[in-house]
Amino acid sequence: MVNDSMANLLVIDTATEACSVALQYENQLFTRSKVAPREHGELILPMVDEILSEAGLKLTQLDAIVYGQGPGAFTGLRICISVVQGLAFGADLPVIGVSSLQAMAQASRDSLGVEHVLSAIDARMGEVYWGQYESDVNGIMQLVGQETVCAPNVVTVSNADSSKVYSAVGTGWKTYAKELSETLNLPTVIHKEPLYPYAEAMLPKAVELYKQGEAIPAEQAIPVYLRDNVAKKAK
Secondary structure, rough: OOOOOOOOOEEEEEOOOOOEEEEEEOOEEEEEEOOOOOOHHHHHHHHHOOOOOOOOOOOOHEEEEEEEOOOOOOHHHHHHHOOOOOHHHOOOOOOOEEEEEEEEEEHHHHHHHEEEEOOOOEEEEEEEEEEEEEEOOOOOEEEEEEEEEOHHHHHOOOOOOOOOOEEEEOHHHHHHHHHHHHHHOOOEEEOOOOOOHHHHHHHHHHHHHHOOOOOOOOOHOOOOOOOOOOOOOOH
């Protein structure tokens, strides 16, 4: 366990169409983001340089580097892991992975005050990456059950409760709103934002993991694909 002081963290995420970076240092927050599919490789390192320059910091002054571990696009996840590992090795820093689905749920909690969130990312090939999250007493969104990849008509909610209102976020809801709503048959409010996970929203969970001693060596950073067969072809 580490002390309870605020962790100084750099967060990098390129798991979806959005490319984003966030830096938390003491009581300051710096962010960069852009929705730019297929440009993550060109954008991400300049974003990191800009944010460090704005803060007047070097990587070695930080406690850890956080990465968006997925699920998400395979190419985007590989870019994120390679960049994070390179930076972490150079600065001798540990790393922390945070779920893309959790980040969207956390953003909803922080901006809207909601407590029950169903995150869905369009996984292509007629499927969604799916995660159910509930807020704990500290306002951190915690996973209920497991994250999965499945067809929209087979998603499930653990301990489904029709007295609750579930907030729905992500590109999966944009693409498959009708199928998901009919399958669940629960009180659900579909929010236009957040449509994508962003680095800033990964900070609350990352700080929790850091304080719990869950930071790992850079070489152990791995993406979460959820799909076993990454070469699966679209029908």
